[in-house]
Structures are given as C-alpha cells and as structure tokens.
Amino acid sequence: MKLFIKKLLNNRIVSFFIRGLKKISRGLNFIINTALLLIVYIFGVGLTWLFAKILKKHFLEMQPSKNRQTYWSDAELRGSDVSDYYRQF
Amino acid sequence: MYILGLSCFYHDSSAALLRDGKIVAAAEEERFTRKKHDSSFPLSAINYCLSSQGITINDIAYIGFYEKPFLKFERLLSQYLETFPKGLWSFVSTLPIWFSQKLRLIKIVRKKLKYKGSVLFVPHHLAHAASAFLISPFQKAAILTIDGVGEWSTTTYGIGEENEIKLLKHLAFPHSLGLLYSAITAYLGFRVNNCEYKVMGLSAYGESDKDKNQYYKKLKNTIDIKADGSFCLDMDYFSYCFAQKMPSKKLCQLLGLPIRKASEELTQSHKDIAAALQTITEEVIMKIINHLHKEVACENLVLAGGVALNSVCNGKILKNAPFKNIWIQPNASDGGTSIGAISYIYNSLLGNARNYQMEDAFLGPSFSNEEIKTFLDKEKISYQFLGDSELVEIGAKLIFENKIIGWFQGRMEWGPRALGNRSILANPLNPEMKDILNSRIKHRESFRPFAPAVCEESVSTYFECDSPLPEAARYMLLVYPIKEAWRSDLPAVTHFDGTGRLQAVNKDRNPLFYRLIEEFKALSGFSVILNTSFNTNNEPIVCTPSEAWNCAKRAGLNYLAIGNFLIKLDEK
Numbered sequence: 279m280k281l282f283i284k285k286l287l288n289n290r291i292v293s294f295f296i297r298g299l300k301k302i303s304r305g306l307n308f309i310i311n312t313a314l315l316l317i318v319y320i321f322g323v324g325l326t327w328l329f330a331k332i333l334k335k336h337f338l339e340m341q342p343s344k345n346r347q348t349y350w351s352d353a354e355l356r357g358s359d360v361s362d363y364y365r366q367f
Numbered sequence: 368m369y370i371l372g373l374s375c376f377y378h379d380s381s382a383a384l385l386r387d388g389k390i391v392a393a394a395e396e397e398r399f400t401r402k403k404h405d406s407s408f409p410l411s412a413i414n415y416c417l418s419s420q421g422i423t424i425n426d427i428a429y430i431g432f433y434e435k436p437f438l439k440f441e442r443l444l445s446q447y448l449e450t451f452p453k454g455l456w457s458f459v460s461t462l463p464i465w466f467s468q469k470l471r472l473i474k475i476v477r478k479k480l481k482y483k484g485s486v487l488f489v490p491h492h493l494a495h496a497a498s499a500f501l502i503s504p505f506q507k508a509a510i511l512t513i514d515g516v517g518e519w520s521t522t523t524y525g526i527g528e529e530n531e532i533k534l535l536k537h538l539a540f541p542h543s544l545g546l547l548y549s550a551i552t553a554y555l556g557f558r559v560n561n562c563e564y565k566v567m568g569l570s571a572y573g574e575s576d577k578d579k580n581q582y583y584k585k586l587k588n589t590i591d592i593k594a595d596g597s598f599c600l601d602m603d604y605f606s607y608c609f610a611q612k613m614p615s616k617k618l619c620q621l622l623g624l625p626i627r628k629a630s631e632e633l634t635q636s637h638k639d640i641a642a643a644l645q646t647i648t649e650e651v652i653m654k655i656i657n658h659l660h661k662e663v664a665c666e667n668l669v670l671a672g673g674v675a676l677n678s679v680c681n682g683k684i685l686k687n688a689p690f691k692n693i694w695i696q697p698n699a700s701d702g703g704t705s706i707g708a709i710s711y712i713y714n715s716l717l718g719n720a721r722n723y724q725m726e727d728a729f730l731g732p733s734f735s736n737e738e739i740k741t742f743l744d745k746e747k748i749s750y751q752f753l754g755d756s757e758l759v760e761i762g763a764k765l766i767f768e769n770k771i772i773g774w775f776q777g778r779m780e781w782g783p784r785a786l787g788n789r790s791i792l793a794n795p796l797n798p799e800m801k802d803i804l805n806s807r808i809k810h811r812e813s814f815r816p817f818a819p820a821v822c823e824e825s826v827s828t829y830f831e832c833d834s835p836l837p838e839a840a841r842y843m844l845l846v847y848p849i850k851e852a853w854r855s856d857l858p859a860v861t862h863f864d865g866t867g868r869l870q871a872v873n874k875d876r877n878p879l880f881y882r883l884i885e886e887f888k889a890l891s892g893f894s895v896i897l898n899t900s901f902n903t904n905n906e907p908i909v910c911t912p913s914e915a916w917n918c919a920k921r922a923g924l925n926y927l928a929i930g931n932f933l934i935k936l937d938e939k
Binding site: 295311314315316319323324326327330336337338339340341342343344346347349350351352353354355356358360361363365366367 | 399436438441445446448451452454455459485486487488489490520531533534535536539540541542562591593595597599601602603712715716717718770838
C-alpha cells in the first residue's frame with residue numbers, strides 16, 4: 279500500500295496536480311489573510327486610533343520638543359532572576 | 368555546560384555556542400545558505416556549532432534568544448496605532464510573518480531542533496551590551512549600544528562591572544540613529560541593512576566642512592540634538608513607522624532631490640549628503656559619549672549595535688572623548704547578539720565569574736589539509752602542496768608581482784570583515800589595483816575603498832592612530848588617517864580622504880597571515896597588504912573549499928592558496 283502511494287506521488291500527472299493545488303491554497307491563504315487583516319486593521323486598529331485621538335493619547339512621540347532638556351528616559355531595569363527571561367516580554 | 372545563542376527573523380541570523388563560559392563556535396547563517404543577510408532560522412549555523420564540539424542538542428542546557436518578541440510586537444502595534452490609516456499595506460503584509468514565525472519561536476525551536484530544554488529571551492539591547500562588555504578585556508566599563516531598533520530602545524547606555532550589566536538610560540523608537548542612517552542610505556539608492564557601510568565610504572568624497580556643506584544644515588532640520596547627545600527625529604521626514612519606504616516626500620523636498628535609483632550615477636550632491644549624514648552621526652555619538660563619561664566615571668568604553676560598525680566614527684572616539692580605552696565586538700550588529708545572549712545568561716543570570724576574553728574573531732568552521740585534498744582530487748584540480756614557510760614566501764612574491772590571490776586558511780571569521788582567513792589579497796602599492804579589484808574582481812562601485820592589513824607593530828609607522836592601539840583595530844573597526852608621507856606609496860588602500868580602515872595583524876593571533884605580510888615587507892619594504900573579503904558582490908564571504916574554488920574562478924583570481932595548497936588559475 280505504501281509502495282502504491284509512493285508510486286502515485288511520483289507520478290508526473292499526480293505531482294503536477296498536487297503542485298497546482300498547493301498554488302491555489304497559497305493564493306486562497308493570501309486572500310483570506312489579507313481580508314481578515316484588513317478587517318482587523320479597520321475595526322481593531324482604526325477604532326482604537328479613533329478613541330486615542332479623542333482622548334489625545336499618543337503611542338509614539340513623533341516630533342521634537344524645544345522645551346525639553348533631554349530625551350533620555352530611564353531604561354527598564356532588568357534583574358538577574360532567571361524566571362524573568364523565560365517571558366517573551 | 369553548553370549554552371546555545373540564536374539571533375534570527377530580522378536580518379543576519381546567527382548561532383553561537385558557549386562551553387563553560389568560553390565562546391567555542393559562532394557563525395552567521397548566510398555563510399551556509401549563501402543567501403546574503405539571511406534572516407531565517409539558523410539551522411545550518413546551529414548544526415555547525417554543535418558538530419564543532421561533537422555534541423547534540425540534548426547537551427544544551429539553555430538556548431538564549433536575542434530579543435523579547437512580544438515586546439517588539441507591542442512596539443509594532445504602537446506604530447500602526449499612531450499612524451493609522453497610513454500603515455494599512457505594511458500591516459497587511461507584515462503581520463502574517465509575525466503570527467507564523469516571529470511570535471512562535473519556542474514552537475519552532477522545539478520542532479526544528481527537537482529541543483526540550485529552557486529557552487530564555489534576553490532583551491535586544493542587553494544582548495548587544497553583553498556581546499561587547501562580557502567578552503571584553505575590561506572588568507569595568509561604560510557601555511553604549513546604538514542600532515536601528517530592538518524592542519523599543521534604539522540607543523542605550525549603562526555600566527558593566529565584573530559580570531553585571533546595568534542599563535541606565537535609553538532612547539526609544541522611532542528616534543534612532545541607525546534608522547536615520549538607513550533612511551539616508553535608502554534615499555541615496557542603496558539597500559537598507561546591507562549598504563550603510565557604502566554610504567560611510569561615499570562620505571569621504573563629500574564636503575566635510577559643515578559650513579560649506581548645504582546638506583548639513585538641511586539634514587539638521589530633521590533632528591533635534593540636545594547637549595547631552597539625546598536626540599529626537601522629526602518624523603515628518605521619515606516614513607519607516609508605517610511604510611517599507613524610509614524617506615518621506617518631505618525629506619525629498621528638503622534635500623531638493625528625488626530618491627536616487629540604484630542605476631543612476633552618483634553626483635556630488637549625493638556625496639555631500641552622505642558626508643552631511645556622517646558628520647551628524649559623529650556629532651551625536653561624540654555628544655553621547657561625552658555625556659556618558661560624566662554619568663559613568665570610568666576610563667573604559669565598550670560599543671555595540673549596528674552603528675558601532677561605523678569605523679570612521681570609531682577612529683575618532685578616543686581623540687575626542689575622555690575615555691582612555693575602547694573595545695568593540697567584531698560582529699557588533701544583530702548577528703553578534705547571539706554571543707551576547709549566551710554570555711549574559713552564563714555570567715549575569717547564572718552568576719558565573721567571567722573566564723573568557725575574545726582575542727580573535729576566528730570562530731567559524733575550518734578544514735584540514737586532508738579535507739581540502741579530498742575536494743581538490745575529486746574535482747581534479749592541479750595544485751602544489753607547500754609547507755607554511757614556502758607558502759608565505761611564494762604568496763608574498765605573487766602579491767608583489769601584482770597577482771591577486773584568494774587566501775583560505777584556518778577558521779572562518781565571525782563578523783562582516785575578512786581578517787586574513789577568508790580573504791582576497793593584493794598589492795597595495797599598485798595604483799591600478801583598486802580599480803582592477805572593484806571593476807573586474809568584486810564587481811562593485813568604483814568609489815569603494817580597500818582595507819590595509821598591517822603588522823600590529825608597524826601600524827603607528829603608517830597611520831595617525833591612537834596610542835596604545837585599541838584591540839578593535841584587529842577587527843577592522845577603526846579608520847585612521849594614513850600619514851601623508853605614505854599615501855602615495857599605498858594608493859590601493861588609501862581612501863579618497865587619505866584614510867584607511869586598517870586591520871592590525873597580531874603575530875600570535877594569526878601567525879601565518881602575519882608572516883605573509885612580513886615576507887611582503889622583505890620584498891617591497893612595506894608591511895602592508897591589501898585585504899578584502901573573499902566573495903564577489905552581493906554574495907556572503909566564502910565558507911568551504913568548494914565555495915572558495917568557485918568564487919576564485921568566477922572572480923578571475925590569479926591564484927588560490929587554500930590550506931597548504933597553492934592553485935594557479937590564470938596568468939593574466
């Protein structure tokens with residue numbers, strides 16, 4: 279049975295068909311990913327952006343400030359507890 | 368105890384292996400996959416590290432990763448939230464790879480390596496800091512890390528003492544010297560994360576006087592630099608927060624030129640822009656270093672991060688800053704963080720005393736004469752087998768006769784520079800050699816300079832260098848002016864502005880290469896050889912004998928010295 283499946287997979291027509299299916303699945307994957315991410319971007323990111331704009335909250339500092347003496351800020355102190363480093367954040 | 372370090376998924380993947388505190392193997396993935404700046408999971412580099420010690424993945428106590436992916440993802444989301452709706456295309460194209468790869472490192476490690484042990488995540492700039500301090504010769508040092516961006520930090524400074532590192536202050540994304548440099552690199556038509564060093568080389572052709580360089584004043588509009596060296600970019604001029612393209616339309620309007628296409632000729636304006644960028648970069652770094660000295664009372668300084676590869680700036684630090692000693696890891700950019708991660712885990716987290724100091728950058732694979740002979744015989748390549756003394760004697764003679772030879776010896780270098788183990792060597796006295804190498808051998812831009820390899824004791828003869836000479840000079844990390852008296856004698860390695868990015872060759876660290884240069888001196892009177900990397904344009908440096916042979920043929924080298932075998936390729 280295994281030999282038969284192996285022979286089948288090595289068959290030119292079958293492998294051409296499988297390649298074609300893979301291409302189609304990649305294409306479909308791309309379309310679905312794009313559509314889903316588009317929805318997430320517009321409703322997830324977009325709505326959050328809107329609320330942030332109303333509340334005047336910024337996520338990044340985009341402009342210099344002449345009033346500031348320095349732009350240095352405190353670095354997050356990392357201890358030597360190994361358990362901190364198992365986390366990806 | 369073995370600890371394996373990994374860096375991957377952004378650019379320059381690498382793996383490094385530590386055994387009981389000592390770095391025993393390290394290599395970048397690109398050298399094995401032959402894909403320049405390969406960012407994929409470094410399976411080949413890992414396999415090399417393990418096989419070099421005759422161990423398996425089960426012998427690894429910890430795997431250290433060079434950043435905290437979720438923190439980086441948080442920063443990415445912040446970018447999209449701040450720049451909505453401009454980031455739509457970037458969001459849609461970037462996020463799939465985060466979900467399939469970058470946020471699944473543990474799963475990927477378990478699947479690809481069948482590893483069941485602990486995986487630790489070291490913050491990016493901490494990995495940079497560790498990669499410089501913990502393997503440096505200093506027990507106490509001020510630490511400065513500057514790169515594009517890690518998770519949030521782009522620049523950090525702190526202090527290292529014994530086996531502890533404390534990062535004190537940082538600058539956060541999007542304000543990044545590395546990204547400023549990359550944005551202008553892109554503006555000048557070069558590839559980002561690939562060609563920043565070309566812009567550094569190009570800057571020598573531009574106007575270095577800031578009062579005369581109109582682009583200096585213009586570029587200063589994009590960055591607010593405080594007296595303590597901290598800075599803030601005006602993000603109206605840069606679009607990297609939300610787009611793949613880095614310079615914005617406003618930057619093009621400011622500089623008065625469109626983004627240069629790679630095929631377009633470089634004009635004096637482009638060179639002046641490169642010079643202005645280099646001047647501003649040096650200004651910022653010097654201010655930061657001077658501020659750092661006030662904050663951390665110490666005579667030693669270690670540098671890391673991609674910007675620490677700016678050897679033009681590095682060569683000016685000790686002259687212009689109160690520090691007395693400087694050390695820079697040869698693979699200062701992201702590729703070197705795999706070493707940082709494992710050093711940090713072993714020394715700082717596990718509390719082990721430091722017992723290793725990096726003394727050379729030869730951490731990659733080597734090939735015995737038997738292995739080389741097997742390859743040469745299999746390919747039916749004619750060769751001469753020579754003893755070491757004969758090899759250096761004949762090699763020096765060939766270089767003196769203006770032959771270009773591929774030099775493949777010992778363990779492969781760690782980091783972007785070829786240091787005499789995977790090098791193409793040529794005569795620095797020949798005024799035509801630079802053009803020959805650029806146009807016919809390496810197929811690269813004509814403005815690109817070549818580096819001199821000099822016996823360590825002779826450096827001060829030829830260069831206006833720091834005294835004592837920093838160890839960083841061994842790794843081609845410092846550019847110094849060549850003394851006026853020698854410039855006309857060394858035309859192939861003297862850059863347009865009279866400088867050279869020297870490699871100081873140490874007698875004990877690379878004895879064969881040292882002897883070669885000494886033999887050349889006996890013939891020519893100069894203990895200087897032109898040393899460039901053994902590759903052609905857009906190709907990683909060669910790793911194996913087969914790659915060396917193929918590259919030598921492709922590049923049109925005259926001779927190939929591979930191990931103790933000398934192969935003649937072409938009489939021209």
